[in-house]
Amino acid sequence: MGRKRKGRDISGWLVLDKPAGMTSTAVVNKVRWALEAKKAGHAGTLDPEATGILAVALGEATKTVPYITDALKAYTFTVRLGQATNTDDAEGEIIAASDLRPSDDDIKAALSPFLGDIMQVPPKFSAVKIDGQRAYKLARDGEEVELNARPLWVEELVMVDRPDADHVVLEMTCGKGGYVRSIARDLGAALGCHAHVKELRRIWSGPFDLENALKWDDVMRMERTPELDSHIQPLEHGLDGLAEVRCTPEGAARLRNGNAGMVMPVADIEYGDEVWASFQGKALAVGIYKSGELHPNRVFVQSS
Incomplete structure (x- = not known):
């Protein structure tokens, strides 16, 4: 049985203006420590001497990394x-x-x-x-x-x-x-x-830009404080490139268990489109829309 990873179950994005002289991996490791996060990753490597947008995914947001990596x-x-x-x-x-x-x-x-x-x-x-x-x-x-x-x-x-x-x-x-x-x-x-x-x-990556990015000195100043937590952007920002559908209560229950669930109809969404489903403002899953149902391929476990 694998050893349980220590840390807080926090999900979302911390968007940074990476300084020169650090690898992307070193930035992620330091952010994970600063937030005491259980899990973290990044959406697109920058060379050590490069600067600018480095979006760090936390917890369940790591499941949305491919959508940022694939974005312009x-x-x-x-x-x-x-x-x-x-x-x-x-x-x-x-x-x-x-x-x-x-x-x-x-x-x-x-x-x-x-x-x-x-x-x-x-x-x-x-x-x-x-x-x-x-x-x-x-x-x-x-x-x-x-x-x-x-x-x-x-x-x-x-x-x-x-x-x-x-x-x-x-x-x-x-x-x-x-x-x-x-x-x-x-x-x-x-x-x-x-x-x-x-x-x-x-200067930008998908939905993330420098205007809303934290400077590295600010990350260090706020490490392990609630102030740093306040800069975490919602997991849903990583799904900006996909259309959203809303679940019915019954559909939400099924999606949480990894099953296809009913969603409310939305204009301009066609059979076979990849979309994300929400319930009460929180992302539940990403999957394929088929005849009024979302067939999930990624399910998110988020606290209320």
Whole structure:
């Protein structure tokens, strides 16, 4: 019999403005300690030196992480032109350099092929697994790393500033699995000048944005106090991308036991749609809508 995990049964989201110099895992572990939470996870890794939105899921909210991971997200990032690094960011060693500096018009023209459905090769220093091992570990050990291209949806990629000849600031909105470092690397290759990411900031992810994100210093100041609890956002925010249906009392009882339950009809919801069901304002389940019933694939256990 497994050992029971210690901590409080709290559910919801703590949305942070992650500082540079911390891994996403370290942030989650510290948040779990600060809240004395039994369970926590995050919805989308940020590189240690990257900053911005890191949404930490607590308790039952961890069941909604896939819906945030799959949602659109946006980044602003500074690209250093004229240098390629082995990590595709400023933390790595320079492996190629060029004196060529493209014009603003050249850069804007080169962005177009990165829009829409593209294929992207992740950085060699990434968490992608190769034969069961992380690519970054193999790369650090000096092994040759070959990664396959992966599909990515890029909704928007625009130039927002050109501070000087060596740097350009871009903003990108993309889907799941995008590597900003790969965008910078491939843009440098397309321009013939080499490039890497110098600074990276995630400005929103699904329903979460910086306006409602806690600064790390505030998390530390409020650790293990009711004040920090007051900043936990409802579990339901993680379901923002799905339509909501309301349960009948009988349907709620059935859903709590993992069975299909009756829900009230809602316009614009069709047979086979994935939706989430609520009762008295609380999410009960996510599942497939079929002929007036929700067939659950995730059930939430929330206190009243």
